[in-house]
Amino acid sequence: MPDPMPEDNAPIRIQTRFGEFEADRQSLLEFPSGLPAFEQCRHFVLIESPALAPFQCLHATDGPPASFLVINPKLVLSDYRCKLSPADRERFQVTDDTPLAWLAVVLLKEDGEAFANLRAPVVINPARMVGYQVMPHDSLYPTRYPMVSE
Amino acid sequence: MLVVTRRRNEAIIIGEGIEVRVLRVGRDGVRIGITAPVHVPVNRAEIYELIKAENYEAATSQVPAGLLTRRLRPPVPGAEA
Numbered sequence: 001m002p003d004p005m006p007e008d009n010a011p012i013r014i015q016t017r018f019g020e021f022e023a024d025r026q027s028l029l030e031f032p033s034g035l036p037a038f039e040q041c042r043h044f045v046l047i048e049s050p051a052l053a054p055f056q057c058l059h060a061t062d063g064p065p066a067s068f069l070v071i072n073p074k075l076v077l078s079d080y081r082c083k084l085s086p087a088d089r090e091r092f093q094v095t096d097d098t099p100l101a102w103l104a105v106v107l108l109k110e111d112g113e114a115f116a117n118l119r120a121p122v123v124i125n126p127a128r129m130v131g132y133q134v135m136p137h138d139s140l141y142p143t144r145y146p147m148v149s150e
Numbered sequence: 151m152l153v154v155t156r157r158r159n160e161a162i163i164i165g166e167g168i169e170v171r172v173l174r175v176g177r178d179g180v181r182i183g184i185t186a187p188v189h190v191p192v193n194r195a196e197i198y199e200l201i202k203a204e205n206y207e208a209a210t211s212q213v214p215a216g217l218l219t220r221r222l223r224p225p226v227p228g229a230e231a
Contacts, residue, residue: 017213018213032189033189033191035205036198036201036202036205037201037202037203037205037206037209038205038209066209067209068205068208068209069208087188087191087192090188091188091189091191105204105205105208106208107204107207107208107211108208108211108212108213109211110211110212117201117204117208119200119201120197120201120204132191133201133205135193135197135198135201137194137197143200143201143204144204
């Protein structure tokens with residue numbers, strides 16, 4: 001896997017649509033298929049910051065510019081449940097007890113409305129630092145689940 | 151576009167390791183079985199196009215002014231970070 005960043009443990013500063021943040025080099029994720037509409041983006045960082053909480057920013061470090069706000073879907077819908085298909089499980093190389101991180105892509109509208117895409121979550125295997133956006137065939141969750149703003 | 155006629159249980163091989171097989175032909179639809187290597191995601195076209203459009207909008211929409219000071223909250227009580 002090509003390493004788009006030099007080997008160094010110092011945090012890197014990343015300019016995103018949501019502001020400038022620091023990220024650990026260890027948080028560099030590989031997305032072998034990119035994300036739909038951003039198939040050329042193969043590497044992302046997941047930025048955590050108190051300024052973003054409870055959201056995180058999934059920011060592409062290669063390919064065309066791409067920055068997403070994402071959120072743990074269980075914070076949006078507490079009983080959110082999604083199962084990986086056998087093909088997806090194989091793609092992630094997961095066993096039953098492999099902990100996975102689930103993220104819903106957040107859509108912000110200019111009028112202040114915000115939606116979480118619960119239909120196609122981004123799933124990350126932290127053990128391998130690899131991620132895919134999955135589209136379970138039988139999912140009944142909407143792509144635009146409304147979120148409350150204050 | 152390559153157009154071929156296939157009957158029930160007949161298949162098409164694409165590249166290495168991708169097989170598309172006709173399992174059943176009905177009046178309103180055709181049931182298809184797809185075998186592909188694990189690194190090749192297989193999705194219904196309309197779902198992929200939908201997610202593509204959603205991702206594009208999510209990555210390009212204007213960030214509302216004062217987003218990070220106004221703080222959006224997910225609707226689950228007590229879930230704030």
